[in-house]
Amino acid sequence: MAIEIHIPTALRQYADQNSTFEVGAGEVHAALNELTTRFPKLRPHLFTEDGKLRNFVNVFLNDENIRHLSGDELKLKDGDSISIVPAVAGGR
Amino acid sequence: MSAVRVDPGVIAHVEAHGRDAHPSECCGFLFGRLGTDGKTVVRAQRVDNSFEADERHHRFLITPEDFLRAEKQARAWRLDLVGFYHSHPDCPAVPSAYDLEHSWPVYSYFITSVHADGPRETRSWVQREDRSAFDEEQLEAVPGLDEET
Numbered sequence: 001m002a003i004e005i006h007i008p009t010a011l012r013q014y015a016d017q018n019s020t021f022e023v024g025a026g027e028v029h030a031a032l033n034e035l036t037t038r039f040p041k042l043r044p045h046l047f048t049e050d051g052k053l054r055n056f057v058n059v060f061l062n063d064e065n066i067r068h069l070s071g072d073e074l075k076l077k078d079g080d081s082i083s084i085v086p087a088v089a090g091g092r
Numbered sequence: 093m094s095a096v097r098v099d100p101g102v103i104a105h106v107e108a109h110g111r112d113a114h115p116s117e118c119c120g121f122l123f124g125r126l127g128t129d130g131k132t133v134v135r136a137q138r139v140d141n142s143f144e145a146d147e148r149h150h151r152f153l154i155t156p157e158d159f160l161r162a163e164k165q166a167r168a169w170r171l172d173l174v175g176f177y178h179s180h181p182d183c184p185a186v187p188s189a190y191d192l193e194h195s196w197p198v199y200s201y202f203i204t205s206v207h208a209d210g211p212r213e214t215r216s217w218v219q220r221e222d223r224s225a226f227d228e229e230q231l232e233a234v235p236g237l238d239e240e241t
Contacts, residue, residue, distance in 0.1 A: 006163065009126060009172050010196040013221075019172075056194070058156040065156060085159050089143070090191040090201070091117055091151035092180040 001026070003076050005035050006083040007042075014041040028061055028074040031082055046084065058085040095230040096200055096216055098124075098133040099237035105136040107211035110179035110204040116148040117141055121162045122175035122200060124237075131174055131200060131229075134238045137162065151190070152178045175200030175216075182207055185215040187226045195219045200229060 005021045012019060016039065025031035036043040046057055053059060059066045060083040066074060102122065109118040119141050124133040139162070143153040154176065166173045176199060180186075185205040187195070195201055197219045204214040217226040 008163065009174060010198040013198065060156070060160055063157075063160070083160055083163065085156045085163075086196050087156065087194070088119075088154040088159060088176055088196075089152060089194040090119075090176075090178055090188070091143075091147075092183040092188050092190075 001076070001078045003031055003078075004081045005031060006081060008084055008086055010086060011042060011045055011084065014045060015039040026076055028059065028066055028069075028076065028082060031076060032059065056087040058087065059083070060085055093228055093230045094130075094218070095232045096131045096133060097232045097234045097237065098216075099135070100233045100235055101238060102133050102136045102202075103214050103231070103233065105138075106177045106179075106202055106204050106214055107206070109138055109177075110181075110206035110211050113141070113179060113181075114206050114208065115181045117143075117150065117152045117179050117181060119152040119154055119176065119178040121154075121165075121173060122177060122202060123162075123166050123169060123171040124174045126172050126174050126198070132234075132237055133174060133200065133202075134171065135169070136177060137165070149181060173199075175202065177202035177204065177214075179204045179206045185213050187217050191217075192219065192223070192226060195226075197221045197223065201226070 023031045023034040120138045122133045123135040141152045142155045143151040185203040201217045205212040216229040
């Protein structure tokens with residue numbers, strides 16, 4: 001099974017400049033764990049010290065934000081894609 | 093100061109959006125390439141400011157869903173999403189503490205200063221890797237960059 005994780009431009013420097021990374025995991029959190037095991041410098045940018053997804057980072061499974069998914073909805077099937085999405089805001 | 097090569101049409105796009113949105117802040121995406129020969133910005137795209145309506149005079153927000161659509165657009169164009177732009181209505185084109193708190197390294201942040209009579213200037217900023225401050229990037233206008241893509 002091949003699952004592609006899309007890495008945003010700002011975080012590619014922590015992933016050997018890869019824009020995508022293929023994993024074989026069967027569940028979203030396991031896939032992210034596979035990614036950060038391969039690229040440990042990514043981990044602090046995605047997760048807090050107690051392993052929770054950072055507030056300024058969202059993860060999408062295909063077109064769904066995983067904050068709105070649970071249980072079996074987080075299982076992966078061949079061809080799924082995961083996207084890491086940084087929150088963007090600002091102002092004067 | 094590092095430099096970013098930009099198609100002049102991008103600056104025109106950003107300033108026109110800033111003028112249209114005034115007195116609210118506008119925001120949008122910057123597409124280009126990030127390579128060993130530096131950063132280029134060849135194309136810009138408007139996006140809705142999703143902050144609460146009564147705060148848009150000094151805040152902007154891009155939703156994760158809009159970001160995801162922009163990433164897909166970048167891939168379709170064989171470009172990278174290399175940054176974002178927003179306007180500072182009636183204020184200088186200099187990042188605020190709020191900008192610093194909510195930004196990311198690597199990306200270019202174009203800020204355009206817009207007053208009621210029109211845009212004043214557009215400057216580009218990039219956050220330091222330790223997130224402690226912004227450094228300015230020199231905007232180097234290169235006509236025809238978009239046609240090269």
